[in-house]
Amino acid sequence: VKPLRESIIAIVGLGQIGASIGRVLVARRACRRVIGVSRKASTLRDALQLRAAHEATRDLARACARADVVILATPVRTILRQIPSVSGFMKPGSLLMDVGSTKGEILRCADEHCGWRRIRFVGGHPMSGHSGSGPSSSDPALFDGHPFVLIPAPRAGSRTIRIAAELVHVLGARIVRMDADVHDGTVALISHLPHVIAIGLMLEAAAERPGSSFRLAAGSFRDATRVAASDTDMLLDIFLTNRRAIGKSILSFGKRLLKTGLDILTGDEKELRRTLALAGRLRRELSTSSR
Amino acid sequence: VKPLRESIIAIVGLGQIGASIGRVLVARRACRRVIGVSRKASTLRDALQLRAAHEATRDLARACARADVVILATPVRTILRQIPSVSGFMKPGSLLMDVGSTKGEILRCADEHCGWRRIRFVGGHPMSGHSGSGPSSSDPALFDGHPFVLIPAPRAGSRTIRIAAELVHVLGARIVRMDADVHDGTVALISHLPHVIAIGLMLEAAAERPGSSFRLAAGSFRDATRVAASDTDMLLDIFLTNRRAIGKSILSFGKRLLKTGLDILTGDEKELRRTLALAGRLRRELSTSSR
Numbered sequence: 001v002k003p004l005r006e007s008i009i010a011i012v013g014l015g016q017i018g019a020s021i022g023r024v025l026v027a028r029r030a031c032r033r034v035i036g037v038s039r040k041a042s043t044l045r046d047a048l049q050l051r052a053a054h055e056a057t058r059d060l061a062r063a064c065a066r067a068d069v070v071i072l073a074t075p076v077r078t079i080l081r082q083i084p085s086v087s088g089f090m091k092p093g094s095l096l097m098d099v100g101s102t103k104g105e106i107l108r109c110a111d112e113h114c115g116w117r118r119i120r121f122v123g124g125h126p127m128s129g130h131s132g133s134g135p136s137s138s139d140p141a142l143f144d145g146h147p148f149v150l151i152p153a154p155r156a157g158s159r160t161i162r163i164a165a166e167l168v169h170v171l172g173a174r175i176v177r178m179d180a181d182v183h184d185g186t187v188a189l190i191s192h193l194p195h196v197i198a199i200g201l202m203l204e205a206a207a208e209r210p211g212s213s214f215r216l217a218a219g220s221f222r223d224a225t226r227v228a229a230s231d232t233d234m235l236l237d238i239f240l241t242n243r244r245a246i247g248k249s250i251l252s253f254g255k256r257l258l259k260t261g262l263d264i265l266t267g268d269e270k271e272l273r274r275t276l277a278l279a280g281r282l283r284r285e286l287s288t289s290s291r
Numbered sequence: 292v293k294p295l296r297e298s299i300i301a302i303v304g305l306g307q308i309g310a311s312i313g314r315v316l317v318a319r320r321a322c323r324r325v326i327g328v329s330r331k332a333s334t335l336r337d338a339l340q341l342r343a344a345h346e347a348t349r350d351l352a353r354a355c356a357r358a359d360v361v362i363l364a365t366p367v368r369t370i371l372r373q374i375p376s377v378s379g380f381m382k383p384g385s386l387l388m389d390v391g392s393t394k395g396e397i398l399r400c401a402d403e404h405c406g407w408r409r410i411r412f413v414g415g416h417p418m419s420g421h422s423g424s425g426p427s428s429s430d431p432a433l434f435d436g437h438p439f440v441l442i443p444a445p446r447a448g449s450r451t452i453r454i455a456a457e458l459v460h461v462l463g464a465r466i467v468r469m470d471a472d473v474h475d476g477t478v479a480l481i482s483h484l485p486h487v488i489a490i491g492l493m494l495e496a497a498a499e500r501p502g503s504s505f506r507l508a509a510g511s512f513r514d515a516t517r518v519a520a521s522d523t524d525m526l527l528d529i530f531l532t533n534r535r536a537i538g539k540s541i542l543s544f545g546k547r548l549l550k551t552g553l554d555i556l557t558g559d560e561k562e563l564r565r566t567l568a569l570a571g572r573l574r575r576e577l578s579t580s581s582r
Binding site (some may be wrong): 021047053066110120127128129146147149165176178182183186188189190193194195196197198199200201202203204205206210212213214215216217219220221222223224225226227228229231232235236239240243244246247249250251252254256258260261262264265267269271272273275276277278279280283284286287289 | 493530
């Protein structure tokens with residue numbers, strides 16, 4: 001495995017995450033060369049203008065064949081389609097990474113296609129993201145201080161893992177190691193469930209109080225529904241590749257919600273006070289904890 | 292009814308809302324005199340220092356007897372306790388307002404105690420608020436451009452309603468007229484339900500994934516749980532005075548959540564795409580609409 005500084009890195013998919021990674025790598029001269037790959041000519045043009053890559057191409061096969069590190073930064077189900085072909089284009093011994101939002105299916109797919117080709121696979125998930133999409137929404141500070149989950153495939157090898165870790169370090173993110181199941185269960189709860197909730201709240205307000213709810217919508221509603229405006233295709237890929245964990249989270253949360261509803265309907269002041277005080281204490285702890 | 296400029300206004304309760312109102316009235320010389328009322332000496336001191344009142348007192352009865360307008364800015368259940376006594380202290384023909392977050396019980400209470408004493412009652416609810424509490428969290432820009440619901444009691448009279456409207460106008464808020472039931476049903480959905488959800492999410496994360504969820508908590512979880520840190524007593528008063536509407540909202544929302552959970556578990560891509568696209572469109576409309 002080559003050191004990062006001497007590596008050619010191909011970034012496949014130049015949306016917010018892919019273009020942000022490219023901009024950091026180019027600006028910090030962290031590697032020898034960054035090749036941006038996208039199917040859309042306008043995306044390639046925008047990425048070059050933003051210095052998210054040294055060169056830009058639609059030729060996935062050639063870019064992967066030249067690269068020492070390939071980073072898949074496409075939506076999750078596209079990643080699942082690309083792993084079989086991309087791992088075939090790459091040089092044996094090189095590193096394949098992804099930055100998809102769910103990890104179980106991706107790690108299983110990589111296990112099937114990468115090992116016997118001697119492609120080292122390390123799954124990644126940067127826990128950052130703004131609203132917006134495409135290279136124009138990229139931001140070199142996107143990863144600063146945020147968690148970046150790394151999940152190496154069983155046969156990735158410690159030297160390869162060090163390269164992946166160095167890359168995350170260059171991005172300014174904080175490495176978190178966990179296994180794919182714990183990752184998927186956790187993000188189902190802290191990210192996918194909040195998205196499902198935001199979507200449900202938005203539709204509920206439109207269905208039940210179409211006139212008055214939009215007129216009164218204040219801070220709490222705007223905060224609670226903000227992520228409902230996320231990209232449909234991206235969310236759909238996340239939901240459909242983490243079905244079991246999200247389903248479980250929804251059922252468990254729904255039960256808790258109904259319990260609180262019952263406490264409110266029956267006016268159980270003692271129980272409500274306990275619930276509110278505990279949630280308030282936990283949320284204040286989260287505010288003061290480092291991100 | 293005296294014009295606002297010649298009125299003595301007593302503000303009972305100098306928390307974030309009460310002190311913010313006082314600061315605007317004093318700064319804009321909108322009335323003859325502002326009397327701040329609180330039980331706590333430290334609150335009175337802070338309010339005077341912030342110029343949230345011209346004078347400050349613990350003597351509720353005397354302040355109300357002198358005032359042409361009394362604004363109750365205490366938690367909802369305190370307002371319910373104060374209406375019977377305060378309406379007894381006030382001069383016949385003067386205006387009593389409140390700024391509590393639920394309106395049905397308050398309007399019913401006012402109906403019982405104010406009319407026969409010739410106290411004109413106008414219920415209010417400013418749809419604004421930051422985190423924090425007490426006079427130190429007040430902000431003269433708190434109401435700028437935000438909705439401020441006004442619900443006059445049946446016998447308030449048009450001249451009195453005009454005074455209340457002028458006061459809201461001075462605060463920089465946007466008057467929204469609706470009846471108490473529509474108000475309580477709407478805020479149950481767009482404010483109280485999001486609070487119940489934020490509390491539930493916080494407790495769910497702590498119960499199900501105590502280690503990993505806090506380590507990965509990113510934007511969507513922080514946004515979705517922000518209001519869980521709200522003041523326990525204030526929330527408790529809101530929940531317990533709007534029980535039926537909140538209960539209904541929780542049940543209706545819970546049903547929607549479970550339906551989406553089923554779509555995810557069964558991988559119903561077509562239905563999910565429809566749901567996500569519609570919610571996304573509605574949320575983007577909300578973002579572009581004026582507040």
